[in-house]
Amino acid sequence: ELKVEQNPLFLSMQEGKNYTIYCNYSTTSDRLYWYRQDPGKSLESLFVLLSNGAVKQEGRLMASLDTKARLSTLHITAAVHDLSATYFCAVVHSGGGADGLTFGKGTHLIIQP
């Protein structure tokens, strides 16, 4: 059974600081997705990582994928309050799409002014 673990589950940080969220998964996969969820809202797609070594950046967020280590990171640079949200990583089994995405529990991020 595919397991996806995120670390940390809760993070409070100050504006202007840098931090990294980690996503580990238990079985082979070559596709990983990052989503953002605001309170009471649905999930917004942030990044789609489709191969080993993939790196995507959007504004202050950068995501990377290491399929050999079964690890993805979401790096936040010079955090701003608007980035406060819950961030989920999700993985699909290699061979893809058969069972939908398996999500981690999410990282609840609070950025304080």
Place this chain on the structure above:
Amino acid sequence: DTGVSQDPRHKITKRGQNVTFRCDPISEHNRLYWYRQTLGQGPEFLTYFQNEAQLEKSRLLSDRFSAERPKGSFSTLEIQRTEQGDSAMYLCASSLWPNTGELFFGEGSRLTVL
């Protein structure tokens, strides 16, 4: 196209009643997924369709849960004889397959069972 839409957005029901949720996917998407999300957890996969075919349903939580997508467009998720433990957000997502596998989520239908 305005994205994935779900109806109703909120449903309050009494234990033992049946409820049905509807999902309209992005029009050109051939895959449609149902997830459940409880407070503080990530979405939990329930079932999915490719066009009108339901390709995976073993993850439906019990035989009280069923889903249909009769014409390969909108889908319904029905919960029979609701229990308090069914209270959750039910999320629908769609995707274009084969492609990146990226799912696009609707706003969700929040169920409260009293």
